[in-house]
Amino acid sequence: MIKVLIVDDDPFIRESMQVILDLDQELRVVGISQNGKEAAEYASAHPVDVVLMDIRMPVCDGVEGTKLLRALPNPPAVLILTTFDDDDYIAQAIRYGANGYLLKNVSPSLIISGIKTVHQGxxxxxPDIARKLAGMLESPRGAQAEPSYLFDQVSKSLAEQGLTQAECQIVRHVADGQSNKEIASSLFLSEGTIKNYISEILGKLELRDRTQLAIYYLKLMQRN
Structure with a gap:
């Protein structure tokens, strides 16, 4: 049973989400909170597996709430659910350890599936957020704009996890939103070779796909 905490300042949203989630036999709503501070206080005193978190809330928004939750000794997974796709919120929420980011216009089944997904780690x-992230990475944080010393620091972090210099270059291109064909053209390699490189990279970093790889790169950029 996955224990879920719902965090939203709108009582209608809280009640609606509770009804929807309680319909799934694998989920149990254990509490509701009106802001991020309340959520952190609740999670520090009660077992919680996943926090379904709104972004824009009074007193303590979802970004700060995520930071507080992820700092707990046994932090729950945090799934951001919002109607806003603001750039700053996206970057900050991921930086502070959010495990997922969905827009409120998705179907209830996708929200339920999302909770189970982040609970699995x-x-x-x-997808709309992923595309926005790719744009954020490209400008101003893309390969052409980022300082060389910053890329060197990120490459060092990647190398510590077993990536070669060539693989670090490919990660940079993936984070820049380039396709396999574009990367192959830039590095004078075949598309098949690039595909094999990316499979190796994902395996070394224990990531699922290119989107996760781009997000991982973003996190390293913000950390350095």
Whole structure:
């Protein structure tokens, strides 16, 4: 049974989400909170597996709430659910350890599936958010704009996890939103070779796909 805490300042949303989630036999709503501070206080005193978190809330928003939750000794997974796709919120929520990011216009079945996904330890990003992240990485944080010393620091972090210099270059291109064909053209390699490289990279970093790889790169950029 996955224990879920719902965090939203709108009582209608809280009640609706509770009704929806309680219909699934694998989920149990154990509490509701009106802001991020309340959520952290609740999770510090009660077992919680996944926090379904709104972003824009008074007193303590979802970004700060995520930071507080992830700092707990036994932090729950945090799935951000919001109607807003603001760039700053996206970057900050991921930086502070959010495990997933969905927009509120998705179907209830996708929200339920998302909760189960982040509970399993897999990062989940709504496709619209993933595209926005790719744009954020490209400009101003893309390969052409980022300082060389910053890329060197990120490459060092990747190398410590077993990536070669060539693989670090490919990660940079993936984070820049380039396709296999574009990367192959830039590095004078075949598309098949690039595909094999990416499979190796994902395996070494224990990531699922290119979106997770781009997000991972973003996190390293913000950390350095």
């Amino acid at each position: 897999t990062m989940l990003i709504h």
